[in-house]
Amino acid sequence: MGRVARESIEEVRRANDIVDVVNAYVPLQKRGSQFWANCPFHDEKTPSFTVSPQRQTFKCFGCGAYGNVIDFVMEYEKLDFREALEKLADRGGVALAFEGGRGPSREERSTRAKALDMMEWAQRGFTANLARNDDARAYLEARGLGGEVAERWGLGYAPDEFHRQSDAARKQFDEETILATGLCKKNERGWYDFFRGRVTFPIRDPRGRIVGFGARLLDPEAKAQKYVNSAEGLLFHKSKLLYGVDKLAQSQRLKETGRVLLMEGYTDVIAAHEAGFDNAVAPLGTALT
DSSP: OOEEOHHHHHHHHHHSOHHHHHHHHSOOEEETTEEEEOOTTSOOSSOOEEEETTTTEEEETTTOOEEOHHHHHHHHHTOOHHHHHHHHHHHHTOOOOEESSOOOOHHHHHHHHHHHHHHHHHHHHHHHHHHHOHHHHHHHHHTTOOHHHHHHHTOEEEOSOSSHHHHHHTTTSOHHHHHHHTSEEEETTEEEESOOSEEEEEEEOTTSOEEEEEEEESOTTOSSOSEEEOOSSSSOOGGGOEETGGGGGGOHHHHHHSOOEEOSSHHHHHHHHHTTOTTEEEESSSOOO
16 A cells, blocks of 8 residues: 555645644643643643644643644554544545555445444444343343443344344445455355354454454353454454554553553453453454464
8 A cells, every 4th residue: 555645644634623633632721822731641730731723733841742633643542653644534534645556446445434334333233132132131241241331342242143134234235345344244055144142342443443343152052162253354454453452542541551451352351441450452362473
């Protein structure tokens, strides 16, 4: 993929007023021509973090942090330059142009966007299924993951049926989009649902978008694999993701210690966060590369 054109980078900056962007993360107070707040990058009791609408920059007189709107999103959300740029491009309605190569084709962008929409659609279905299934709710309650905890983490349930989701999806999405999500598969006998009879855990990228699901069998006697993740595809790349990575941008412990806690799995991460350790994440597999 090519490098983002300099003109596009400047367009993204112009489309995202730094005061509006920073204020969405940190409440700002206007003093004279500047805006002030307690610095989000270090602990302090009196505001030393200032945002200049004239220069479109931020600066902390306490820790020395400085930069433009892209720098702020990179630092606050722990994103790389490309990820922060794309997030702000989406916010500002800017279509990125590339040089020295090409970006995603129009068709690829369209499929990716529709696949992300289908992921949100699937999430709504999984959470609705959980509300209707006593066994799934009892399973989560027994592990301290029921009620408000399940709601906070978007836990759901995929019924033990082969065609419910695929039949519904084919009424709303085209075949390319469905296959791109990995939620439904197709073989010589037709379509079938990938997740069946499992509690579901939405997996989000650093920008908070659902790009896959993890799922655990309810039946402890079943011979199938206990945990499964979405298959590798257009949206999901397990080697580039961590469960809970979307929470790190708001992590107070990460800001205080500069460290994350690496846990074994989804339920460990949830338990750690619920106990106040908001810097916990987990790899999406049994091995670290």
